[in-house]
Amino acid sequence: MKPRTAILALLCLAASWNYALTLASIPAFWFKPGMINNFYPVWNASRSVLHHIDPYSPEVTEQNEIAAYGATAKVVGTPVRQRFAYPVFATFPVLPLGLLDSGTAKRVALCWFAALLALSVGWLRAKWDGRTALYTVLTFASYPTIFALQECHPTLLFFGLAVCAFALLRSERLVLAGMVAALATGKPHVALPILLPMLIWTLAKWHARKRFAISLIVCSVVLLGVASILVPGWMPEWFAALHAYYQYIYPSFIVLCFGQKFGLVVSVGLLVGLTAVLWSHRERDLLFQAAICAPVIYMITPYVNYNAILLLIPAVWIADNARFIKNSGAISQVALALVQVAFAGFWLASPVGALLLHTTPFGKRMAWTLTGIMVSPLLASIAAVMAVQCFTVHPPSKTTLTVAPESPLIHTRCI
Numbered sequence: 026m027k028p029r030t031a032i033l034a035l036l037c038l039a040a041s042w043n044y045a046l047t048l049a050s051i052p053a054f055w056f057k058p059g060m061i062n063n064f065y066p067v068w069n070a071s072r073s074v075l076h077h078i079d080p081y082s083p084e085v086t087e088q089n090e091i092a093a094y095g096a097t098a099k100v101v102g103t104p105v106r107q108r109f110a111y112p113v114f115a116t117f118p119v120l121p122l123g124l125l126d127s128g129t130a131k132r133v134a135l136c137w138f139a140a141l142l143a144l145s146v147g148w149l150r151a152k153w154d155g156r157t158a159l160y161t162v163l164t165f166a167s168y169p170t171i172f173a174l175q176e177c178h179p180t181l182l183f184f185g186l187a188v189c190a191f192a193l194l195r196s197e198r199l200v201l202a203g204m205v206a207a208l209a210t211g212k213p214h215v216a217l218p219i220l221l222p223m224l225i226w227t228l229a230k231w232h233a234r235k236r237f238a239i240s241l242i243v244c245s246v247v248l249l250g251v252a253s254i255l256v257p258g259w260m261p262e263w264f265a266a267l268h269a270y271y272q273y274i275y276p277s278f279i280v281l282c283f284g285q286k287f288g289l290v291v292s293v294g295l296l297v298g299l300t301a302v303l304w305s306h307r308e309r310d311l312l313f314q315a316a317i318c319a320p321v322i323y324m325i326t327p328y329v330n331y332n333a334i335l336l337l338i339p340a341v342w343i344a345d346n347a348r349f350i351k352n353s354g355a356i357s358q359v360a361l362a363l364v365q366v367a368f369a370g371f372w373l374a375s376p377v378g379a380l381l382l383h384t385t386p387f388g389k390r391m392a393w394t395l396t397g398i399m400v401s402p403l404l405a406s407i408a409a410v411m412a413v414q415c416f417t418v419h420p421p422s423k424t425t426l427t428v429a430p431e432s433p434l435i436h437t438r439c440i
Contacts, residue, residue, distance in 0.1 A: 034159055037372055038166035042376040045171040047382050048393070050337040064177035065092045068130045070109045071116040071123030074255050080109045080116070081262035092127070105273050108266040111179070113252035113259045115211030118182065135177050141185025142170065142334075148192035149312060149341045160344065164337060168375055168396040180331045183212035187219040194223055194237055195311055203240025207248055218322035218335055222303055222314035229307035271327075278324040278404065294323040302415055314341035317415060320408045333400055339407045340368075350410065353418045360413045363406035371399040 066089045070080035078085065089107035090098045098106050116123070122130040146161045147153045164170055173181050186209035193202035206223065209216040224241075227234040252259060275281075279295070280288035299321045303314055316339035323335045343350065343364060350361045374396045381392035 034162045037375075038162055040164045040376040040379065041168055041171055044379040044382075044392075044396075045168060045175060047379055049175055051382070051389075061093050062127075062131055062177055064131050064134050064179060065089060065107050065127060066107055067111065067116060067119060067179050068122055068127055068134070070111070070113075071120050073123075074113065074116050075120065075123045075378075077255075079256060079262070080113065080261075080264055081256075081259065083341055085109065106269060108269055110263075110266045110270040111211055112263055113256045114208075114248040115179070117251075118186065118208055118211070131177050134182075135174065138177065138181035138185065139165075139174060141189070142181055145185055145188040145337070146341065148188050149338060150345065151192065151195065156345075160341065165283060166372075167333075168328045168371075169333040169400075173334065176331070177259050178331045180212060180215055180334060183209050183215045186211075187216040191219050191223060191311070194226075194234075197235040199234060200240045200276065203237045203242075203280065204244045206237075206241050207244035210245065210248075214322065215332070215335070216325040218318040218338070218349055219315055221300070221322075222318050225300070225303045225307055226311050226314060234403065246300045265397060275328045277326055278328045278401075281328060306415065312338070312342050315415070317411050320404055320411060322338065323404065324408070330397060330400075333404075336403065336407060339411055343407070343410055350414070353414070355366040356412070356417060357413050360410040363402075364410055367399075367403040371396065371403050 036261055069085060069088055069092075073080040074084075074087050076150060084106045086106060087097050089109070090096070090101075093107050094101045094103070098104070119134065122133060125133065142164065143161050146164055147157045150157055150160070150203035172178075190209055191203060193199075202223075206220055208215070209220065220241075224238060227238050231238075276285070277288065277292065279292050280289065283291050298320060302317060302351045306314060306317070306357075319335040319338040323332060326332060343361070350357045378392040378395040381388040381395070
């Protein structure tokens with residue numbers, strides 16, 4: 026890693042954390058200063074399961090609300106209920122933490138989530154070198170990552186598990202990959218952009234890779250069975266919690282653009298088209314397939330900051346194949362330039378936002394939304410690069426791929 030690149034990455038890290046910590050110290054709406062502990066509902070659910078209590082019950086929901094707001098949602102006057110919105114088996118990876126008090130459990134979970142995220146970069150690249158270290162620093166300099174860490178959000182856990190399964194599958198540890206992948210489905214829309222290409226990749230050479238699919242199916246059935254034993258009749262309650270959750274969570278990027286009804290039609294069409302594209306590229310590198318899948322799934326799932334971690338996948342592929350993309354024609358060069366500009370803009374959003382927080386009321390309002398606004402051009406540019414690679418570029422040989430020179434702009438705002 027070049028000294029100048031390292032310095033830029035560290036400056037990006039410092040600026041982003043300064044912005045995030047300043048933002049967290051300002052009260053927002055009815056919230057007191059600081060970030061909500063989004064791990065608390067999962068911890069509380071794990072404790073409930075250990076004590077044979079229904080994690081979807083009103084009593085457990087009220088405990089979650091008091092932890093988040095200092096009072097129940099009814100007293101605070103917000104429609105945002107803190108119901109447990111995960112399947113019961115989502116508590117299984119953290120079940121031992123239910124034996125600890127909430128503060129200790131959160132600290133342990135935070136260290137675990139951060140470690141999984143740091144390892145995810147190396148797992149995606151299948152390399153542990155200076156470039157991986159650079160990408161890791163820039164990943165932790167990304168505001169969505171910082172936001173997820175501040176909230177101790179379980180998205181980090183399930184994303185890390187899915188990427189771990191991805192790495193295990195690529196290293197031919199098929200049965201273990203299926204077991205870890207089953208655990209990752211505790212948050213389905215985070216695991217889907219990784220597991221879908223893994224399944225299609227498996228079908229492409231079924232006889233050689235079928236043990237992964239069998240392991241995934243068997244382990245998923247076991248998880249569902251154990252969950253039903255521990256919490257009988259949990260599935261209808263989970264669906265009800267999901268329905269309530271989607272009443273107040275941000276809609277998807279597609280729904281924001283096209284409206285509720287037509288947006289649903291477009292989302293289904295994108296998912297069907299994505300499956301067809303993945304199948305047509307089933308012989309290509311597994312990371313490339315996941316890089317195609319991630320931005321599409323991100324567009325059709327709730328458009329929230331922490332879910333932007335999915336964009337780490339295509340960002341890693343684009344950064345490692347920048348030279349190949351440049352040599353793929355004028356259209357590819359334009360698309361790559363858009364990605365570089367989008368990353369640079371998202372990188373600059375943090376220091377600019379930090380400055381705006383100390384200016385006029387209008388500047389402060391802009392600071393709250395600046396990084397969120399910058400997600401849209403980043404998503405669009407990444408999707409454009411992957412579309413060009415899918416439909417206009419001849420598939421590269423795995424043995425002849427070249428790696429671009431290090432560029433801090435490529436990964437500044439990768440998630």
